[in-house]
Amino acid sequence: MRRRTVLALAEFLIWWAALLALWLVLVSAVDTLELAVGAGAAGLGALAATAARRAVTAP
């Protein structure tokens, strides 16, 4: 059970890092505000991606 939680958290963090990197590549100028908004949007995206991945791959 504990191992599964750690794996889920790791998956979320990997999605979050990848999506934040994508955000920072695509915006026109990198500054603090973009970083904050990007971190939030990447968090939402990572939640959705984790859920979608779970829905597709049967446990």
Added chain:
Amino acid sequence: MNGWLLTAGVVLAAGGAAALLGVATGPLRRRVVAQNLLTALACPGLLLLAQAYDRPSYVDVALVLALLGPVGTLVFARLLADELAADPPRARTLTWAAAGLGAAVVVVLCAAVGPSRAMVKLLVTGALLIVGNVIASHALSGGFPGESR
């Protein structure tokens, strides 16, 4: 007029005309392939235009097209699944030729832009374009039979 504009014009005029002819005439299997290739031609054309006008933000148009074009083809693949199963399109050479054109344009533009965030954006666009078109072409030729219910 510079070289970028000329290349964009040639890609859009020659490729676009050929693709439009393919969409408008011939059997269904040729039309869907031509429709799919139209994205693969228009996207490099838009990238070249962004470079020609020196407006890096215009790359966004090509990025959106690279994302939505293959999705549109997948809709056709789904809706026309029965007709396409009876007469499946085979466009391996054309698909890889279009992918090669996209890759060549992206590599040349990357060399022109130099290492920067803009170059990563170009690479993302190119990867989306090529992977999307290969997947869409695979779906058109019945590559995912379980999904065509």
